[in-house]
Amino acid sequence: MPTATPTATELRRHQPRFVGLDSGHRACQGCGEALAARLVTEAIGPDAIIANATGCLEVFTTPWPNSAWRLPWIHSVFENVAAVAAGVEAALKVQGRATKVVAFAGDGGTFDIGFQALSGMIERGHDVLYVCFDNEAYMNTGIQRSSSTPHAASTTTSPVGRMREGKRHLKKDVLAIVAAHHLPYAATATVAYPRDLEAKVRRAVTTEGPTFLQVHSPCPLGWGHDGALTIAVARLAVETGFFPVIEIERGRVTAVLPIREKKPVVDYFRLQTRFRHLLGDDPQAVEERAHLQALADHNIETYGLMAAHSSPRDTVGLATVHRGGTGGGIA
Amino acid sequence: MIEVRIHGRGGQGNVVAAYLLAAAVIRGGYHAQAFPAFGAERRGAPVVAFVRCRERPILRRSAVERPNFAIVQDPALLRLDATLAGLRDDGALLLNAGREAAWNGTSAAARWVGLPATAIAEETIGRPIPNTPLLAAFLTLTGLVPLDALTAVIDERFDAAKAAANRRAVAEAAARVDEGAWADLIHEKQADRVRETTGQGR
Amino acid sequence: MKTATEGSQAIAQAVTMCRPQVVAAYPITPQTHIVERIAKLVADGQAACEMVSVESEFSAASVVLGAAAAGSRAYTATASQGVLLMSEVLYNIAGLRLPLVLTCANRAVGAPINIWNDHQDSMAVRDAGWVQIYCTDNQDAVDTTIQAFRVAERLELPVMVCVDGFILTHLFEAIDLPTQAEVDGFLPPYRFSRALDPASPRTLGTLVTPAYFAETRHALDAAHGRALGEIAGAADAWSAISGRESAGPLRVVGDEQARIGVLTLGSVFGTLLEARDEMPELGPLRLMALRVFRPFPVEALKAACAGLSDLVVLERALSPGGGAIVGTEVRAALSEMATPPRVHAFAAGLGGRDIPLSLLPRLVAAAGAETPTRFAIIDVDLDKLAPEDR
Numbered sequence: 001m002p003t004a005t006p007t008a009t010e011l012r013r014h015q016p017r018f019v020g021l022d023s024g025h026r027a028c029q030g031c032g033e034a035l036a037a038r039l040v041t042e043a044i045g046p047d048a049i050i051a052n053a054t055g056c057l058e059v060f061t062t063p064w065p066n067s068a069w070r071l072p073w074i075h076s077v078f079e080n081v082a083a084v085a086a087g088v089e090a091a092l093k094v095q096g097r098a099t100k101v102v103a104f105a106g107d108g109g110t111f112d113i114g115f116q117a118l119s120g121m122i123e124r125g126h127d128v129l130y131v132c133f134d135n136e137a138y139m140n141t142g143i144q145r146s147s148s149t150p151h152a153a154s155t156t157t158s159p160v161g162r163m164r165e166g167k168r169h170l171k172k173d174v175l176a177i178v179a180a181h182h183l184p185y186a187a188t189a190t191v192a193y194p195r196d197l198e199a200k201v202r203r204a205v206t207t208e209g210p211t212f213l214q215v216h217s218p219c220p221l222g223w224g225h226d227g228a229l230t231i232a233v234a235r236l237a238v239e240t241g242f243f244p245v246i247e248i249e250r251g252r253v254t255a256v257l258p259i260r261e262k263k264p265v266v267d268y269f270r271l272q273t274r275f276r277h278l279l280g281d282d283p284q285a286v287e288e289r290a291h292l293q294a295l296a297d298h299n300i301e302t303y304g305l306m307a308a309h310s311s312p313r314d315t316v317g318l319a320t321v322h323r324g325g326t327g328g329g330i331a
Numbered sequence: 332m333i334e335v336r337i338h339g340r341g342g343q344g345n346v347v348a349a350y351l352l353a354a355a356v357i358r359g360g361y362h363a364q365a366f367p368a369f370g371a372e373r374r375g376a377p378v379v380a381f382v383r384c385r386e387r388p389i390l391r392r393s394a395v396e397r398p399n400f401a402i403v404q405d406p407a408l409l410r411l412d413a414t415l416a417g418l419r420d421d422g423a424l425l426l427n428a429g430r431e432a433a434w435n436g437t438s439a440a441a442r443w444v445g446l447p448a449t450a451i452a453e454e455t456i457g458r459p460i461p462n463t464p465l466l467a468a469f470l471t472l473t474g475l476v477p478l479d480a481l482t483a484v485i486d487e488r489f490d491a492a493k494a495a496a497n498r499r500a501v502a503e504a505a506a507r508v509d510e511g512a513w514a515d516l517i518h519e520k521q522a523d524r525v526r527e528t529t530g531q532g533r
Numbered sequence: 534m535k536t537a538t539e540g541s542q543a544i545a546q547a548v549t550m551c552r553p554q555v556v557a558a559y560p561i562t563p564q565t566h567i568v569e570r571i572a573k574l575v576a577d578g579q580a581a582c583e584m585v586s587v588e589s590e591f592s593a594a595s596v597v598l599g600a601a602a603a604g605s606r607a608y609t610a611t612a613s614q615g616v617l618l619m620s621e622v623l624y625n626i627a628g629l630r631l632p633l634v635l636t637c638a639n640r641a642v643g644a645p646i647n648i649w650n651d652h653q654d655s656m657a658v659r660d661a662g663w664v665q666i667y668c669t670d671n672q673d674a675v676d677t678t679i680q681a682f683r684v685a686e687r688l689e690l691p692v693m694v695c696v697d698g699f700i701l702t703h704l705f706e707a708i709d710l711p712t713q714a715e716v717d718g719f720l721p722p723y724r725f726s727r728a729l730d731p732a733s734p735r736t737l738g739t740l741v742t743p744a745y746f747a748e749t750r751h752a753l754d755a756a757h758g759r760a761l762g763e764i765a766g767a768a769d770a771w772s773a774i775s776g777r778e779s780a781g782p783l784r785v786v787g788d789e790q791a792r793i794g795v796l797t798l799g800s801v802f803g804t805l806l807e808a809r810d811e812m813p814e815l816g817p818l819r820l821m822a823l824r825v826f827r828p829f830p831v832e833a834l835k836a837a838c839a840g841l842s843d844l845v846v847l848e849r850a851l852s853p854g855g856g857a858i859v860g861t862e863v864r865a866a867l868s869e870m871a872t873p874p875r876v877h878a879f880a881a882g883l884g885g886r887d888i889p890l891s892l893l894p895r896l897v898a899a900a901g902a903e904t905p906t907r908f909a910i911i912d913v914d915l916d917k918l919a920p921e922d923r
Contacts, residue, residue, distance in 0.1 A: 049729045051599060062739035072729035074602050075738030076625050080595035083587065087555060087599025087607070088729065090583040094554040094605055099731055117595065120588035350705045354537040357707050363537075365705040369563070369649065369885075390670070390803035392700050394887040484537075 018045050025068035026060040030227020032217035032234065033057050033133040035191050037104065040131055040215070041071060043201035048100040049088055050074070053081035053109035056140040056219075057133060079113040081105045082121035085128045093127075100205055103130040107148035108138045110214075111174050122181040122210040129204045129211045132174070135219040143222040147172040150242070151295070152288050153274045155222070160277045165284055170295075175214055179248045184209045187247040190216040192234035196245065196257055216243045224273025236268040241296035244303045258307030259300065265293045332385040333475070333517065334395045338414050339404035342374035348404070348462040349380035354484040355466070356384045359476025364389050377408055384475065399516060402469060403427060404448075404461050423513055425469050427461045444472060444508055451507070455500040456493075463497045464504035471505040472513040478505055535709050540671040540701045541566030543708045544636060547675045548608055549580040550716040551634075551682045554723070555600035555607040557585040557593045561615045562648045563698035564638040568610055590615035594622035594635075601631045602737060604728035606682065608633070612698055613640035616654040620661065623691075627662025627753060629738055632685035632725060633692070634678065635663075639799065639849075640698040641884040649885020650698045651849040652798065656858050662753050664692040664760050665827040667798040669784065671701050671708050673824075676777060679711070680767040682720055688763050689726070690756050697800040699885065715774050757828040764825060782825035783833045788817035793900045794838060794874065796821040797847040798859065801881075801888050805847075808893035815897050823859065831866040838867055841874040843900035847892075849882045856908030877902070881911040 020041025027034035037057055041050075050073045052058045058075045061068040076084045085103035092099055103121075105114055110132040121128060137155045138144040145155040150171045154160045158167035178186050185207045189197040197215060204211035218234050220227045237243035238257065242265060245257035266289055269275035278285050278292070300306060335352065339345030346367045353365035361384045368379040381395040397417050402425045408414045415424065428445030446468045448461030456463075463485065470478055478501065485497045536543070545567045548556075556575075558568040574580040583600075587593045590611050597607035611619065616637060626633055637655045641647040655665060664684065668674040674696045681692040696702055727735055741749060761782060768779030786806060787794075795805060795818065802822035809818055821837055823830075838844055844867070846860040855861070860878025867873040877899055882888045892911065899906060915923045 047731050049603065049731065058738075059740050062736055064739040064741045064745055067736035067739060069736050070734055072731055072734045073736045074599070074629075074729055076595060076598055076629070077621055080591060080598075080622060083592035083595030084599035084602075086585060086587075086592075087557065087596035087601075088603040089599075090555045090557075090585055090596065091600040091603035091605030091607070094581070094583050095603075116588055117592050120592055123588070124585065350537075350539070353705050357537045363706065366700075366703055369699045369703060389706075389807075391807040391890060392670075392697075392704070392800040393804045393889045396889065 018042055020044065020046070020048075020069070020071045021061065022068045022070055024066070026063060027056070028219075028221050028227065030220045030230045031056075031060075032191050032219060032230050033106070033135055034060070035230070036133050036197070036215045036217045039191070039194050039197055040201050040213075043198040044100060044102060044129075044205055046071065047098070048072075048102050049092075051076070051081050051085040051088060051101070051103045053103075053105035053114055054078040054140070055106035055109055056135075057104060057106065059140055078109055080117050081109055081114055082117040082128070082130060085130070086121045086124065086126045089126045089128050101126075101128045103128055105130070105132055106139070107132060107134045107136060108146045110134075111147045111172050118178070119181065122178065122183050122212070125209055127208055127210070129201075129213070131201075132212070132214045133217045134214050135217045135222060136171070137219070137222050139219050139222045148174070150292075152278060152292060154277060155274070165277060165288060166274075175212075175246075175248065178212045179251050181210075182251045184211060185247070185249055186212040188214045188216065188243065188245050190234050190238055190243060190245060191218070192216075192231050192238055193245065193257060200247070222274070224276070225271050229271055233268070233271050236263060236271065239263040240265045240268045241300040241305055242268055242292075244299045244305055246303050253303060256303050256305055259305050260307045262300070262306065265289065265296050332383060332389070333400070334398040335382040335384070335400040335402060335469075336395055336398040336418075337380045337382070337402045337404065338408050339378055339380075340374075340408075341376045341378045343404060344460050344462050345378045345404065346380050348402070348466060349382050351462065351481070351484055351488070352382045352466050352469070353384070354488075355470065355481040356382075356476050358483055359480040361386060361476070362388045368394070377411060377413075398422065400425065400469070400473075402465050404465065421516065423472075423516060425465060425472070427465060442513070444468070444512070446504060446507060448504065451500055451503050455503055456496040463500045467501040467504040468508045471508050471510050473517050474511050474514045475517055534712070535707045537705065537707050538710075539566065539703060539705045540674060540696065540708075541638075541703065542570050543671055543675050543710060544678055544696065544702075545570035545574065546710055547678045548634075548636075549574050549582070550711065550713055551608075551679060551720055552606065552717075553582050553608040554605035555583045555585065555597060556609065557587050557596035557600075557607070558609050559587050559590045559593045559611070559615060561590070561612050563640060563650075563702045564610045564612045564615075564636065566702060567636060567638070590619040591622060594619035594626065597633055598622060598626050598629070598631060601626075601633050601725065602629070602727075602729050604723065604725055604730070606686075606723035608635070610636035610638065612638040613642050613648075613654045616658060617642060620658050623658050623661040623663060625738075626691050628749070630689040630753070630756070631691060632682075632689055632723075634681045634685055635691065635693050636678065637693050637695045638698040638702050639695050647884040648698075650700050651883045651885065652695070653850040655693060655695045656850040658693075659827055659858070662690070662757075663827065664688075664690055664757070664764070664825070665695060666692065666764075666825050667695045667823065668697075668701065669780070669800060669802045669822045669824065671696075671704060671706060672777070673780065674701060675708060675710065676771060676775065676779070679716055679719065680764070680771050683767045683770070684760070684763050686723060686725075687767075688756055688760055690760060695799065700800045709775070709777065711775055719771055719774050760828050761825065761830060761833075780822070780824055781833070782823075782830035783837050784822040784824060785819060785837045786821075787819035789840075791817040791819040792840070792842045793817075793897055794819040794821060794841045794844045795847060795893070795896055796823055796844060796859075796863065798823050798826065799849065801847065801849070804888055804890060805893055808890035811890065812894060815894055818897065826859070829862055829866065831869070834863065834866050835870055838870070838874055843877065843905070844874040845877045845879065845896045845900050847879050847881055847896060849880065851880045851883075851908070851910065860908060875905040877906045878908045879906065879911050880908070883910065886912075
């Protein structure tokens with residue numbers, strides 16, 4: 001151990017890894033959400049209480065009499081995790097305890113049925129970190145579409161057919177809506193960039209007040225790819241601009257994870273059967289590909305996602321591009 | 332048992348009037364209930380509240396159908412049949428007569444007394460809320476409980492300045508009516524009043 | 534000490550004296566005065582609790598759920614539509630075996646929308662697993678609320694204290710409020726055996742497969758089996774402190790010799806008592822107020838009905854297509870007696886319609902009918918309905 005004041009990096013290296021979500025749970029091979037939850041709980045540390053909405057994560061981690069959680073954890077119903085977390089937070093506040101309260105939910109429990117409770121929790125300023133594991137559909141119940149499902153993706157309730165080509169509507173920009181509450185910190189993250197995700201978790205956990213993380217979590221079963229390709233798929237979502245990785249403070253974008261080498265959206269689609277109907281030469285597919293490319297390009301332009309220099313090397317460990325804000329990132 | 336019905340307009344403290352009267356008679360040793368006729372009324376709509384008063388505990392939770400007394404906070408309400416409907420033949424009406432000293436309406440009420448309660452309120456409290464003058468007049472006419480039961484309740488409920496103003500209103504209104512003119516309408520004997528009062532132990 | 538006050542204010546005072554640490558509520562008539570009063574007490578520094586003004590009743594129940602699980606005494610109040618909106622969470626709370634107290638300011642359930650008193654709201658969630666107690670008057674409401682926290686915390690079962698909306702909540706009368714010292718002497722600090730705590734991590738609310746589910750439901754039912762004992766214990770303990778007699782699961786007033794009984798719930802009991810006093814010509818009667826509805830006090834009911842030839846059940850709700858709710862449960866319970874009374878079931882006071890003293894003689898007369906009424910709503914004026922709706 002160094003005798004001078006250790007840097008954050010050194011501390012991290014010497015800190016034993018905290019296991020908040022242990023092995024033995026029942027997730028699918030290559031589950032992005034399980035990976036994300038493990039990374040998030042590791043970064044949060046042991047002094048936390050988790051409220052978890054109904055969904056895949058809750059179901060595959062707590063089949064009575066077993067539980068994979070090594071943190072205090074409560075599941076209530078589908079749509080109220082933000083309110084339950086708010087209740088835990090209020091109780092700890094009165095009790096004078098500093099234990100961090102964290103809410104876990106999927107996109108269904110966040111974008112749709114749990115939306116009202118989330119808005120209320122943020123509006124009231126509860127000191128809660130809300131993490132949405134975004135696998136872009138109701139996976140637990142059999143791959144039905146949610147408002148987070150990307151446009152044109154095929155799900156069981158937005159299937160491809162003669163009259164329809166997957167989900168008709170656009171992916172709800174929930175981060176913008178959350179950001180409109182002017183909360184202190186909100187960000188998107190992805191399992192493809194685990195250090196970035198951990199840094200954001202640490203940032204959020206140490207921020208007082210409501211914070212929000214939307215973590216892109218590929219679902220091999222629902223998205224239609226091999227479990228071994230989870231990280232590759234997630235990385236392509238970022239590199240195409242399809243899933244922007246940004247940070248927002250009090251309603252303004254203050255940092256982005258830059259795209260070093262831009263990839264066309266079709267590279268992303270090729271790996272997933274939920275988009276395979278977009279790969280053909282029929283006019284519909286061609287038009288839809290162009291449409292989705294335009295959406296991705298729009299994201300790149302809106303958030304300024306292109307890096308100053310192009311490089312084929314991956315971005316693990318590289319600092320994010322900061323634009324004002326109160327700082328953060330790895331020392 | 333004595334039942335009083337208070338008619339007013341939404342936003343003018345009709346329910347407060349009922350609560351003050353009940354609080355005053357409880358202080359004076361009676362058992363009492365007060366409750367509004369509930370509704371979704373907005374400001375200005377006719378509203379009604381009730382007070383029951385008796386020497387022994389009141390257990391019933393039903394509506395007041397045949398009041399002994401009606402207190403009307405706004406004379407325009409007399410145009411509505413409901414205002415005096417059900418008032419007992421041997422009952423009495425206390426009317427906020429506003430600027431008019433006389434009232435020419437017909438009613439089942441054997442007796443009535445008019446009081447310029449709004450004017451008194453404006454002079455003493457500075458607001459046209461006729462409640463405390465009307466209650467003071469009612470207690471003076473009936474002798475149900477001494478006036479200081481009302482002033483004590485006023486002192487409890489309002490801040491010092493408001494309480495002082497209301498006390499002036501009470502005094503003014505009491506002076507304008509015949510003390511005990513309705514005493515014969517009160518059936519319970521004064522002597523039978525229950526000892527238990529607010530502020531004393533079990 | 535007797536204070537002249539509105540029922541809602543008294544309930545709010547009682548709640549804050551129980552020192553809840555988290556109160557969450559969403560406004561709905563006629564519960565609003567309770568919550569407003571608590572908010573004022575908090576704002577004036579007279580109640581040290583977190584007041585969470587949530588964005589719906591669903592979240593109100595969810596917030597107190599989280600708070601109770603995290604080791605804080607919590608409280609909420611609601612009525613009518615709010616009860617139904619939070620109903621999923623009410624089942625969840627009971628299933629999680631969380632101690633909580635909720636005041637239900639009983640109000641009718643729409644459609645059609647109606648803001649006045651009846652019992653349809655609490656009856657709609659009678660199977661949620663909560664203890665349900667129906668208060669006969671505001672003194673009862675104050676005393677029961679205080680006892681409810683102890684019952685809930687000892688049983689790890691949530692308790693719903695039902696108080697007739699408007700009729701009791703907005704009724705101003707003299708109520709004996711206890712002192713803070715008395716409540717502190719009765720109610721120990723909140724301790725929840727399975728509280729969420731990093732020092733001892735637990736998982737609450739797991740997935741339960743068919744292999745275990747029946748057992749969890751049995752455990753919940755068995756907890757209700759212990760509830761009457763806990764309720765009686767709490768009542769005795771509070772009685773010793775307050776000096777007031779406890780009513781028990783069933784309040785019975787009247788003649789040993791009576792052959793006709795009338796059973797009801799809530800505030801109408803007082804009206805029937807006065808009617809009986811004013812009409813001695815009705816003959817000997819036994820009047821009963823069913824206070825504890827869940828768990829259903831079968832033995833106490835059977836004992837109270839000993840010797841009766843007829844029992845009239847008067848309730849303020851119904852099950853459309855199924856008739857009486859309370860009446861049906863009473864009939865079933867009494868069928869265990871060797872010679873059960875005939876049960877006549879009526880609903881009155883729906884949507885806040887007044888129940889006058891004059892109803893009692895009509896109920897007594899109905900008890901003499903050749904065929905007992907399976908179920909009927911009192912005083913339906915068919916002229917107010919189109920022919921096809923009669």
